Amino acid sequence: MFKKYLRGGALxxxxxxxxIIAVLLSMLLLHSYYSAIDFRKFSIRQSVHRNMYSAFNYAxxxxxxxxxxxxxxxxxxxxxxxxxxxxxxxxxxxxxxIRSSYKGISESMLCLTGTSFMKDTALVLTENxxxxxxxxxxxxxxxCFIPKAGVKAAHIEGETFWGDDFIDGAQLPAPQQxxxxxxxxxxxxxxxxxAASNADSLLTLDQLPAADTIKNSFLSKxxxxxxxxxxxxxxxxxSGNVIIQSPVRIVVRKSCVLNNVMLxxxxxxxxxxxxxxxxxxxxDTILAGDEVTxxxxxxxxxxxxxxxxxxxxxxxxxxxxxxEKCRIKGTLLACIKDGNFTNSIYLKIKKEAEIMGLVYSAGxxxxxxxxxGTAFAKAFILNTASGVYEQxxxxxxxxxxxxxxxxxxGIIFKGKKANKIVKWLx
Amino acid sequence: MAKLNGNTLIETIVAMVVIIFCTTMxxxxxxxxxxxxxxxxxxxxxxxxxxxxxxxxxxxxxLDASTGVEGMKIEKTCKPYKGSTDLVCLKIVVTSEEGKKLxxxxxxxxxx
Numbered sequence: 001m002f003k004k005y006l007r008g009g010a011l012x013x014x015x016x017x018x019x020i021i022a023v024l025l026s027m028l029l030l031h032s033y034y035s036a037i038d039f040r041k042f043s044i045r046q047s048v049h050r051n052m053y054s055a056f057n058y059a060x061x062x063x064x065x066x067x068x069x070x071x072x073x074x075x076x077x078x079x080x081x082x083x084x085x086x087x088x089x090x091x092x093x094x095x096x097x098i099r100s101s102y103k104g105i106s107e108s109m110l111c112l113t114g115t116s117f118m119k120d121t122a123l124v125l126t127e128n129x130x131x132x133x134x135x136x137x138x139x140x141x142x143x144c145f146i147p148k149a150g151v152k153a154a155h156i157e158g159e160t161f162w163g164d165d166f167i168d169g170a171q172l173p174a175p176q177q178x179x180x181x182x183x184x185x186x187x188x189x190x191x192x193x194x195a196a197s198n199a200d201s202l203l204t205l206d207q208l209p210a211a212d213t214i215k216n217s218f219l220s221k222x223x224x225x226x227x228x229x230x231x232x233x234x235x236x237x238x239s240g241n242v243i244i245q246s247p248v249r250i251v252v253r254k255s256c257v258l259n260n261v262m263l264x265x266x267x268x269x270x271x272x273x274x275x276x277x278x279x280x281x282x283x284d285t286i287l288a289g290d291e292v293t294x295x296x297x298x299x300x301x302x303x304x305x306x307x308x309x310x311x312x313x314x315x316x317x318x319x320x321x322x323x324e325k326c327r328i329k330g331t332l333l334a335c336i337k338d339g340n341f342t343n344s345i346y347l348k349i350k351k352e353a354e355i356m357g358l359v360y361s362a363g364x365x366x367x368x369x370x371x372x373g374t375a376f377a378k379a380f381i382l383n384t385a386s387g388v389y390e391q392x393x394x395x396x397x398x399x400x401x402x403x404x405x406x407x408x409x410g411i412i413f414k415g416k417k418a419n420k421i422v423k424w425l426x
Numbered sequence: 427m428a429k430l431n432g433n434t435l436i437e438t439i440v441a442m443v444v445i446i447f448c449t450t451m452x453x454x455x456x457x458x459x460x461x462x463x464x465x466x467x468x469x470x471x472x473x474x475x476x477x478x479x480x481x482x483x484x485x486x487x488x489l490d491a492s493t494g495v496e497g498m499k500i501e502k503t504c505k506p507y508k509g510s511t512d513l514v515c516l517k518i519v520v521t522s523e524e525g526k527k528l529x530x531x532x533x534x535x536x537x538x
Contacts, residue, residue: 057534
């Protein structure tokens with residue numbers, strides 16, 4: 001039988017090269033496949049990120065009222081872009097928490113939000129038909145809203161006005177009234193002063209664990225530490241979502257460490273040389289001792305409705321006093337619920353104290369230190385060893401020009417939105 | 427004298443045809459896969475879309491618009507978000523010259 005075989009030596013080589021080509025092709029295809037998957041993940045991550053900031057913008061809008069309960073929102077009503085939003089008041093700031101997730105990818109943010117400052121405004125006084133008298137090394141830098149009677153130089157306590165210009169900036173007519181305080185702040189404090197809500201974890205002072213450090217996340221329930229009497233905070237560390245509340249008085253010693261916590265009591269006393277970040281809410285007195293440092297963003301808030309004292313002969317004056325050489329970054333607010341008693345509240349900043357941010361007094365303000373930011377006052381008063389001078393400033397500095405336009409303050413005025421991130425939280 | 431082994435011309439031609447066929451098939455498949463993914467163009471569309479949003483925010487321009495950039499068409503649609511006065515729902519769609527959708531994104535922005 002005739003048999004002839006075709007030799008296939010070169011075909012073996014061809015098949016071998018084809019196999020190599022097939023392997024290379026499959027590698028390239030795998031690379032493309034993983035690139036496609038990677039791009040799809042990138043696309044989802046971008047979508048989740050966008051949704052998070054969209055939810056933040058939504059939470060910053062006028063229509064979104066703070067609530068202690070989380071809100072789950074389908075952003076575009078397409079069953080895919082859902083986010084969880086938490087927004088609640090924390091002193092004069094708001095805590096905003098957002099969680100956005102889709103197809104196993106999630107992103108979250110938790111921050112303290114505030115509002116932008118009035119641009120260029122250094123001082124807002126109300127119209128009281130009295131001139132503003134300035135003496136010593138007083139400096140007013142920025143736009144000032146001054147009564148029609150104007151500004152004049154004065155000679156008090158042996159010091160005359162040193163400067164060239166009274167105001168380094170524009171001078172505008174003073175309004176009849178100061179901007180209205182955000183009713184949500186007043187309402188928040190009314191709510192806080194009542195019994196704790198279900199949203200809080202409640203602990204009495206004697207139930208505190210032996211550990212000297214308590215840290216509570218803003219994603220957890222608020223830890224409210226209460227006492228029936230005076231509370232003295234010393235040698236402890238409290239951080240985060242913690243409210244310390246007393247019906248009488250809270251004393252903060254310099255040995256304790258407070259970070260972002262809130263204090264609530266009729267009287268709050270911060271001892272000399274304390275350093276920390278806190279928000280203090282009082283209805284009667286806030287007293288910051290000498291050389292106290294309150295880091296950004298801190299706030300001292302005094303809100304009161306004046307009541308006649310036991311003799312019914314005079315009104316007890318609620319006061320917010322800042323000691324000498326204090327350094328405070330944030331907000332100082334002294335206001336009263338009943339507008340008819342605005343003369344009976346007093347905010348004093350002692351010598352060499354430096355405040356960075358916003359200072360508001362619905363009554364009298366006594367500035368002997370410096371404010372880098374904006375001051376709102378019904379009127380000035382100057383208390384010295386030799387006398388009391390109305391509508392006088394001596395060696396006071398109010399400088400808006402040195403404060404960055406990016407500085408975010410508390411949301412204390414009506415109509416202001418919490419649209420600036422003040423601090424990232426965890 | 428040693429004998430040298432070699433291949434015939436026919437064998438070599440058949441082998442070359444097989445190799446060329448395989449290479450051509452591989453190239454065609456790979457190019458088709460690349461063309462269907464179009465990742466580079468989509469990525470460029472993403473950056474153009476991001477830029478369009480940024481421009482709208484900086485210029486506070488929340489009006490519908492359509493522009494052409496780098497052979498792509500960017501369509502911007504703005505409408506109030508759920509009837510809000512200060513929130514705008516901003517939608518950007520980037521399409522290729524052939525009308526193929528490359529990137530689409532929607533976000534809510536504050537109109538202050």
